[in-house]
Amino acid sequence: xxxxxxxxxPALGYIALAPCVSLFALDHNHLLPVPPALLGSILLLxxxxxxxxxxHAQQRRDNSTAVRFVPLGLFWFSMLGFxxxxxxxxxxxxxxxxxxxxxxxxxxxxxxxxxxSFAGNLAVQLTFCALMINLLAMASGEIRSNPFFADLAAxxxxxxxxAALYTAAANLRCRWQxxxxxxxxxxxxxxxxxxx
Amino acid sequence: MNxxxxxxxxxxxxxxxxxxxxxxxxxxxxxxxxxxxxVSALIFITSGRLxxxxxxxxxxxxxxxxxxxxxxxxxxxxxxxxNWCMSLLVxxxxxxWLMKPIGIDLLKTVxxxxxxDSYFSGYIP
Numbered sequence: 001x002x003x004x005x006x007x008x009x010p011a012l013g014y015i016a017l018a019p020c021v022s023l024f025a026l027d028h029n030h031l032l033p034v035p036p037a038l039l040g041s042i043l044l045l046x047x048x049x050x051x052x053x054x055x056h057a058q059q060r061r062d063n064s065t066a067v068r069f070v071p072l073g074l075f076w077f078s079m080l081g082f083x084x085x086x087x088x089x090x091x092x093x094x095x096x097x098x099x100x101x102x103x104x105x106x107x108x109x110x111x112x113x114x115x116x117s118f119a120g121n122l123a124v125q126l127t128f129c130a131l132m133i134n135l136l137a138m139a140s141g142e143i144r145s146n147p148f149f150a151d152l153a154a155x156x157x158x159x160x161x162x163a164a165l166y167t168a169a170a171n172l173r174c175r176w177q178x179x180x181x182x183x184x185x186x187x188x189x190x191x192x193x194x195x196x
Numbered sequence: 197m198n199x200x201x202x203x204x205x206x207x208x209x210x211x212x213x214x215x216x217x218x219x220x221x222x223x224x225x226x227x228x229x230x231x232x233x234x235v236s237a238l239i240f241i242t243s244g245r246l247x248x249x250x251x252x253x254x255x256x257x258x259x260x261x262x263x264x265x266x267x268x269x270x271x272x273x274x275x276x277x278x279n280w281c282m283s284l285l286v287x288x289x290x291x292x293w294l295m296k297p298i299g300i301d302l303l304k305t306v307x308x309x310x311x312x313d314s315y316f317s318g319y320i321p
Contacts, residue, residue, distance in 0.1 A: 109240060
């Protein structure tokens with residue numbers, strides 16, 4: 001069983017990322033109130049799936065996918081502890097300043113993932129760009145009462161979820177039908193089209 | 197690209213630790229959020245190391261053409277199983293530590309959990 005260079009399935013991670021980021025952003029902005037127990041289950045299951053996808057990618061020596069999904073899966077666990085469990089009367093919510101700094105660092109991490117996706121395709125770039133905006137807007141919204149940041153976080157979160165879902169669907173279509181979709185093909189150094 | 201990104205990710209992890217230490221010394225944050233910050237910094241630094249290993253491997257793959265000799269199949273399977281078990285164990289511990297809300301510790305959570313009870317145990321005829 002020799003390890004393969006890049007034969008992992010990032011689609012599972014993107015499928016898990018989509019409901020986590022979009023539902024959490026919409027619930028955080030009170031645009032789509034989701035029951036805390038249901039949202040907690042979604043975050044927990046999505047985090048587990050993302051970690052599983054990342055560990056699977058690492059076993060197959062696909063480090064870039066592992067770097068994307070293991071940290072993001074663990075991040076949703078921390079969001080569960082910060083936002084959802086206090087709503088279920090387990091523990092208390094942290095101070096807004098702590099959340100501001102914590103979310104800012106994760107926004108910077110998403111920014112680095114966005115920078116790293118420049119060599120990839122447009123759908124992945126869009127996913128991580130929207131995720132970065134979502135996290136930074138949520139961080140700003142923690143200490144400011146301006147509803148602009150909450151609206152921006154909700155819009156960016158929804159966009160990130162949709163882009164992640166598109167990326168997952170296009171990845172699966174590329175793998176099963178060996179066809180590339182729009183926004184999901186890049187040019188390699190030789191100039192030929194490569195689908196991811 | 198990966199080499200630069202790995203440096204930036206490692207730098208982000210160190211910056212997270214330094215920022216938390218500065219805020220803690222200024223008494224702006226409490227010890228309650230320490231697990232989340234420490235695990236996040238650990239994740240950032242580990243991601244940087246993973247990307248660095250990938251970058252070095254890509255360099256090596258360009259030079260090397262000969263493959264290493266394959267070992268016995270059983271040992272490969274066992275090592276894969278061990279890798280999976282250890283990685284899931286470590287990630288599970290980190291996830292539990294991350295999920296711990298403020299104002300409650302894991303030991304107290306386990307101690308305060310209610311024991312299983314019979315359905316008719318509270319019945320008074």
